[in-house]
Amino acid sequence: MDHTRSRVVIVGAGAAGVTVAARLAGLPADVSLVDPDPRPGRGVAYSTGHAGHLLNTPAGRMSAFPDEPDHFVRWASRLTGRAVGPGEFLARHHFGTYLGSVLAGCPVRHVRARAVGVRAGAVELADGRALPFDAAVLAVGAFPSSGSWAPPALVADSRFVPNPWSANAFVSVPDDLDVLLVGTGLTAVDVTMLLDRPGRVVHAVSRHGLLPRAHAPSRPVDVPRVEGCSDLDSVRALLVGRVRALGDWRTAVDGLRPVTAGLWQRLSEVDRARFLAEDVRLWDVRRHRMPPAAASWVGRTRAVGRLRVHRGSVVAADLFRRAVHVRLSTGSVLRVGAVVDCTGQHNDPALATDPLIRSLLRTGLIRRDPLGLGIRTAPDGRVLPLDAPLWTIGAPRRGDLWETTAYPEIRAQATTVAESVATHLSTTAYHAA
Numbered sequence: 252m253d254h255t256r257s258r259v260v261i262v263g264a265g266a267a268g269v270t271v272a273a274r275l276a277g278l279p280a281d282v283s284l285v286d287p288d289p290r291p292g293r294g295v296a297y298s299t300g301h302a303g304h305l306l307n308t309p310a311g312r313m314s315a316f317p318d319e320p321d322h323f324v325r326w327a328s329r330l331t332g333r334a335v336g337p338g339e340f341l342a343r344h345h346f347g348t349y350l351g352s353v354l355a356g357c358p359v360r361h362v363r364a365r366a367v368g369v370r371a372g373a374v375e376l377a378d379g380r381a382l383p384f385d386a387a388v389l390a391v392g393a394f395p396s397s398g399s400w401a402p403p404a405l406v407a408d409s410r411f412v413p414n415p416w417s418a419n420a421f422v423s424v425p426d427d428l429d430v431l432l433v434g435t436g437l438t439a440v441d442v443t444m445l446l447d448r449p450g451r452v453v454h455a456v457s458r459h460g461l462l463p464r465a466h467a468p469s470r471p472v473d474v475p476r477v478e479g480c481s482d483l484d485s486v487r488a489l490l491v492g493r494v495r496a497l498g499d500w501r502t503a504v505d506g507l508r509p510v511t512a513g514l515w516q517r518l519s520e521v522d523r524a525r526f527l528a529e530d531v532r533l534w535d536v537r538r539h540r541m542p543p544a545a546a547s548w549v550g551r552t553r554a555v556g557r558l559r560v561h562r563g564s565v566v567a568a569d570l571f572r573r574a575v576h577v578r579l580s581t582g583s584v585l586r587v588g589a590v591v592d593c594t595g596q597h598n599d600p601a602l603a604t605d606p607l608i609r610s611l612l613r614t615g616l617i618r619r620d621p622l623g624l625g626i627r628t629a630p631d632g633r634v635l636p637l638d639a640p641l642w643t644i645g646a647p648r649r650g651d652l653w654e655t656t657a658y659p660e661i662r663a664q665a666t667t668v669a670e671s672v673a674t675h676l677s678t679t680a681y682h683a684a
Contacts, residue, residue, distance in 0.1 A: 256281050257676045260374045260384040262366045262607065265294025267645035267661050268390030269350045270315055274669030275388075276357035280676060283382055284354070285362045285374060292350025294392060295416050295596075297343050303444045304343045305542040307437065307466070311337025312659050313346060315353045317666060323349055338468070340542035346658075368610035369639065377606075385679060386640045386672045389626075393596035393646035393656070394603040400433065405568040405590060410575050412591040415442045421589070428588025429454060431577055435462050435560055437539060439593040440549060443558055446591075453558050454585050455593070460562025461536045464501075465546030472497060472506040477514055483522040486514055487530075504537050508654065515653035520621055527622065538654075565590075598649045599623035616641060620650025627651065631671035632664060640675055642668045 257280035261268050264286030275282050284291060290298075306313065314322040326349055327335040335341065354361075362382065368375040373383045398406055398413050405411050412420050415438065424430060430446050432439045435457040443453045455462075475493060480486050493503035507514070518526070526534075541549065552558040563580040568590065577585045600608050600619050611617040618627040618635050626647040627635040634641040644664045648655045655664070 257385045258383055259386050260382050261388045261390055263390035264288055264291035265392055266350055269354045270662055271388055271644055271665040271668055272359045273353050273357050274665050276359055278673055283360045283362050285366050287363050287365050291354050291361055293347040297347030300344050304441055305340040305545055306343055306346055307542055309338045310335055310341050367606040386675055389643040393598050396592050396594045397602050398592050402568045408570055410589045412589055415591050425588040428574055431585055431587045431590045432593045434593030436595055437463055438595050442591055442593055447557055456561040456563055458564055459532050460560055463536050463541045466540045466543055467501055472502050474509050477510050480514055481517050483525050511654040512652040598625040598646055624650030632668040644668050
């Protein structure tokens with residue numbers, strides 16, 4: 252590696268890390284992508300090989316290149332040997348393979364190691380090495396659930412599955428017993444597909460008992476004018492008015508995507524907290540929707556009784572040799588062979604167990620969002636308080652942008668981050684000269 256060139260280190264090789272790496276690959280710099288996963292681009296989202304696990308964004312919106320919007324569609328058409336339509340919801344593992352192919356065409360070094368800290372202008376690795384950098388990007392994604400809802404005795408039991416995406420997560424689940432999923436979002440839908448079989452009931456419980464809604468074709472609509480929106484009540488009124496005017500809540504919700512970050516940034520911290528307490532689940536089930544095929548499957552599975560959704564929470568778990576008896580706040584007792592945490596990931600760095608995030612917090616190189624929604628950043632993705640040339644992308648920016656985990660948003664952020672990093676490197680090189 253030429254040490255006279257600028258050095259960029261990207262931590263995390265999921266969709267966000269690979270996309271920003273592709274943007275930075277054209278710079279006169281040595282770019283390193285740090286992640287122990289041997290297959291860049293997959294991450295948690297795109298590692299699954301289950302045929303029913305589909306992208307929840309149509310293929311026509313999943314190109315890695317904003318100036319080639321049909322790039323993924325053309326790639327998928329070559330892969331499948333047929334003409335893929337831009338409105339199709341393809342298998343997620345295809346997109347992971349696609350991102351891997353995007354990275355394969357870039358002069359980027361993949362360092363298979365885990366980052367554990369940042370000190371003295373270098374990313375420290377778990378194996379004792381250090382990678383010096385002139386700029387670094389944290390593409391670390393969201394953090395696994397803390398499982399704080401679970402009774403301690405259940406957490407300590409082998410029948411508790413804290414991470415449904417870990418290797419061999421369900422290898423010891425008895426085939427002849429029911430299963431309880433805690434959470435009813437998209438993760439629960441995925442896990443139901445993995446665990447469904449004749450003779451088994453998959454129970455899913457959450458405080459609201461709401462499943463994600465289904466995608467449906469929506470017509471193009473103009474972006475709404477938002478000049479009068481300055482608080483939560485006015486944003487609510489805007490959305491209600493749009494639904495009434497358009498006659499379709501999906502079109503109304505999708506039409507807000509280009510202005511969602513701006514609306515979020517206008518809200519006070521008090522209004523943001525109100526939204527999280529009063530509105531977030533109703534928003535999430537409509538914003539983060541199931542592909543039509545997945546929604547049809549869920550409907551059929553519920554109709555025959557193999558998926559049952561409960562509204563409530565877990566209050567106790569009695570452990571017996573053969574099964575776990577879980578008591579819900581409704582008074583119901585479920586006899587199951589496993590309890591799976593499907594509450595989803597979180598964004599609070601204060602609750603993260605990742606040694607890199609804990610180190611960055613401890614040394615003050617990152618700041619926690621006041622509501623625990625991520626890391627504080629500048630508009631260009633640079634990490635506050637600007638004490639080091641660090642940027643972040645994707646899930647850690649939720650506190651500043653709200654909508655930040657879907658791939659179209661990640662793609663836009665990757666462009667902004669790459670441009671900011673390029674400006675920083677050129678400025679640094681100029682002053683060094």
